Amino acid sequence: MPVFRSSDIGLDLGTSMVLCYIRKKGIVLREPSVVAIERGTGKLVAVGSEAKEMLGRASDDLIVMRPLQDGVISSFDATERMLGQYFGRIVGNRIFFKPRCVIAVPSGATEVEKRAVIETSEGAGARYTYLIEEPLAAAIGAGVDIFSAKGSMVLDIGAGTADMVVTSLGKAVVSDSIRVGGDKFDAAIVRYFKRQHGIVIGTRAAEELKIAFGSAYPRKDAPMMDVKGRSLGGGLPLALQLDSNELTYALSEPLHDIVEHLKDTLEQTPPELCGDITENGICITGGSAQLYGLDKFISEQTGVPCYIAEDPVACVAIGAGKVLEDIKLYDGVLYDYRRGDYYEG
Numbered sequence: 001m002p003v004f005r006s007s008d009i010g011l012d013l014g015t016s017m018v019l020c021y022i023r024k025k026g027i028v029l030r031e032p033s034v035v036a037i038e039r040g041t042g043k044l045v046a047v048g049s050e051a052k053e054m055l056g057r058a059s060d061d062l063i064v065m066r067p068l069q070d071g072v073i074s075s076f077d078a079t080e081r082m083l084g085q086y087f088g089r090i091v092g093n094r095i096f097f098k099p100r101c102v103i104a105v106p107s108g109a110t111e112v113e114k115r116a117v118i119e120t121s122e123g124a125g126a127r128y129t130y131l132i133e134e135p136l137a138a139a140i141g142a143g144v145d146i147f148s149a150k151g152s153m154v155l156d157i158g159a160g161t162a163d164m165v166v167t168s169l170g171k172a173v174v175s176d177s178i179r180v181g182g183d184k185f186d187a188a189i190v191r192y193f194k195r196q197h198g199i200v201i202g203t204r205a206a207e208e209l210k211i212a213f214g215s216a217y218p219r220k221d222a223p224m225m226d227v228k229g230r231s232l233g234g235g236l237p238l239a240l241q242l243d244s245n246e247l248t249y250a251l252s253e254p255l256h257d258i259v260e261h262l263k264d265t266l267e268q269t270p271p272e273l274c275g276d277i278t279e280n281g282i283c284i285t286g287g288s289a290q291l292y293g294l295d296k297f298i299s300e301q302t303g304v305p306c307y308i309a310e311d312p313v314a315c316v317a318i319g320a321g322k323v324l325e326d327i328k329l330y331d332g333v334l335y336d337y338r339r340g341d342y343y344e345g
């Protein structure tokens with residue numbers, strides 16, 4: 001029977017951030033999912049925040065990349081090396097104490113994508129890897145009582161995916177996952193400015209504008225913002241002062257995509273549980289939950305009250321970690337891929 005040790009890791013292997021939770025210590029690592037590799041030699045130059053600083057600024061002999069896209073691993077080797085570095089920081093080089101891992105994966109991940117997560121984590125030094133559905137981990141981390149007979153709903157919007165789940169009696173009753181999140185928000189902003197104002201900006205600049213001025217609905221008090229890039233025609237540097245409410249128009253398409261899936265999920269939910277959700281509200285987690293006015297927007301669109309979890313970015317890692325801390329309680333949500341069944345203590 002597997003016994004979980006103190007060095008075991010609850011891991012949120014996200015498209016934009018990796019968070020690690022250690023039993024009884026809580027979150028011990030929060031780093032961007034970015035690696036910098038030397039072209040030609042393949043030498044790992046930097047990972048995490050150090051590598052993120054180099055994104056878009058590196059010279060030709062450096063490859064700076066995000067090894068996960070849309071919630072799943074796109075570069076196997078880079079993810080393994082990044083995780084290897086993070087595991088090393090957490091457990092050191094104690095080869096006899098290889099950690100066991102609980103890793104959250106989007107509920108829409110394919111079998112191949114799930115297997116890639118397991119192989120990558122074990123290649124990076126984990127002894128054994130269990131998987132948990134990302135929105136279930138988010139629910140546990142947000143403090144939602146998933147064991148209650150009453151229905152609860154959680155929506156996790158990260159950088160790559162929006163995952164949603166309705167829980168009751170410790171199970172995911174209905175869940176859905178779409179490849180829309182903060183990255184698609186940034187891309188929508190880039191497209192909007194190009195089309196409407198003939199200005200080309202980078203995705204990092206778009207993300208900064210979104211975080212500083214973005215809103216899910218138009219605001220009366222919207223400030224003006226400086227948008228810097230280059231002109232579409234001549235390619236020369238261009239700076240414009242624009243109403244920040246324009247970001248709301250730019251974001252409307254990806255936001256409506258999420259709302260449509262949320263409505264479909266609610267439609268598939270048994271009526272009693274729907275009643276409970278209307279009473280308790282939808283809990284929103286993930287970094288993109290911090291978009292100004294998102295709770296109000298989703299509530300207006302669905303007619304169901306919404307609230308943002310405390311520390312929304314950390315919920316998935318906290319949830320994966322809580323599962324490690326009380327493995328018996330959560331055995332029904334922990335998937336043991338090799339056995340092809342849920343964990344049995």
Ligand SMILES: Nc1ncnc2c1ncn2[C@@H]1O[C@H](COP(=O)(O)OP(=O)(O)OP(=O)(O)O)[C@@H](O)[C@H]1O
Nearest residue numbers: 014015016017158159160161182286287288290291
């Ligand atoms: N204040 C903010 N307003 C809007 N978006 C924000 C804010 N702060 C962070 N974000 C966005 O949150 C996203 C990162 O969220 P998170 O760390 O939950 O993603 P992730 O877990 O790595 O991704 P995924 O779960 O999709 O794999 C980024 O797209 C970032 O731009």
Ligand SMILES: [Mg+2]
Nearest residue numbers: 014158286316
């Ligand atoms: Mg996430």
